[in-house]
Amino acid sequence: MSIRTIAGDCLVHTDGRRGRTVRGRVLVVIKPDNTVLVHDVDGYQPVAWLTRPDSVSITRDPLWLVASEGAETLRVEAVGEVAIAEHDATEAGTPVGSCRCGGPLVRSGSAVVCLDCAERFGLPSGASMTDSTCDCGLPRFRVERGGEFELCLDYACDSLLDAVSDRFDHEWDCPNCDGELRILRRGGLIAGCERYPDCDTGFAVPDGTVAGSCECGLTLFETASGTRCLDGTCPDADADAA
Ligand SMILES: [Zn+2]
Numbered sequence: 574m575s576i577r578t579i580a581g582d583c584l585v586h587t588d589g590r591r592g593r594t595v596r597g598r599v600l601v602v603i604k605p606d607n608t609v610l611v612h613d614v615d616g617y618q619p620v621a622w623l624t625r626p627d628s629v630s631i632t633r634d635p636l637w638l639v640a641s642e643g644a645e646t647l648r649v650e651a652v653g654e655v656a657i658a659e660h661d662a663t664e665a666g667t668p669v670g671s672c673r674c675g676g677p678l679v680r681s682g683s684a685v686v687c688l689d690c691a692e693r694f695g696l697p698s699g700a701s702m703t704d705s706t707c708d709c710g711l712p713r714f715r716v717e718r719g720g721e722f723e724l725c726l727d728y729a730c731d732s733l734l735d736a737v738s739d740r741f742d743h744e745w746d747c748p749n750c751d752g753e754l755r756i757l758r759r760g761g762l763i764a765g766c767e768r769y770p771d772c773d774t775g776f777a778v779p780d781g782t783v784a785g786s787c788e789c790g791l792t793l794f795e796t797a798s799g800t801r802c803l804d805g806t807c808p809d810a811d812a813d814a815a
């Protein structure tokens with residue numbers, strides 16, 4: 574992915590709600606999602622912009638940029654010499670260690686990405702990175718799903734599903750039949766009845782650690798937002814937490 578820039582003396586025309594024409598020595602930034610930002614020396618705000626337009630076209634000699642989104646159009650016309658460049662760019666995130674290729678890894682939202690080889694690892698919700706390293710060379714993350722698990726970023730090394738299943742498969746009884754709950758992946762991890770489809774009981778495994786039993790009979794979890802029952806709708810757990 575790349576960010577393109579145009580720098581120099583330009584006329585900038587906007588139609589639509591903010592319609593006007595300005596001229597100045599500006600820096601035009603065109604992001605990979607086509608968002609166009611025109612910056613001058615004043616303040617931090619762009620002097621003109623169009624967010625994720627439907628189309629952006631750039632023609633050279635003479636240089637014209639036309640971006641349009643519905644009824645709004647942003648046109649940039651070079652008046653004299655301008656510098657046009659294309660820069661290799663990545664998303665930015667918190668540095669979290671090194672990739673197996675030696676490149677820097679950063680955490681951006683719910684993923685860890687390598688800035689060099691573009692490898693990308695999804696993280697389960699509530700995960701935090703650790704200082705420890707897997708034998709494969711990647712850093713490990715920590716996540717709570719009933720207990721605390723420390724796992725490699727690469728599914729090929731460690732699987733959260735396997736780790737949680739090993740510990741909690743058949744640990745909890747189904748509240749609606751005499752079956753037991755199994756750990757399954759349905760987007761996130763759920764504890765679902767082994768008698769499915771005869772019994773469709775299932776609960777998302779909370780982002781927390783086991784902390785005793787709820788009055789309803791299910792397991793309680795200590796989470797960042799307080800104590801809760803495996804059944805997120807259980808009224809007994811609310812009474813307990815209060
Ligand atoms: Zn890499």
Ligand SMILES: [Zn+2]
Pocket residue numbers: 707708709710711725726727730731
């Ligand atoms: Zn590994």
Ligand SMILES: [Zn+2]
Pocket residue numbers: 747748749750751752753766767768772773774
């Ligand atoms: Zn059941």
Ligand SMILES: [Zn+2]
Pocket residue numbers: 787788789790791802803804807808809810
């Ligand atoms: Zn309960």
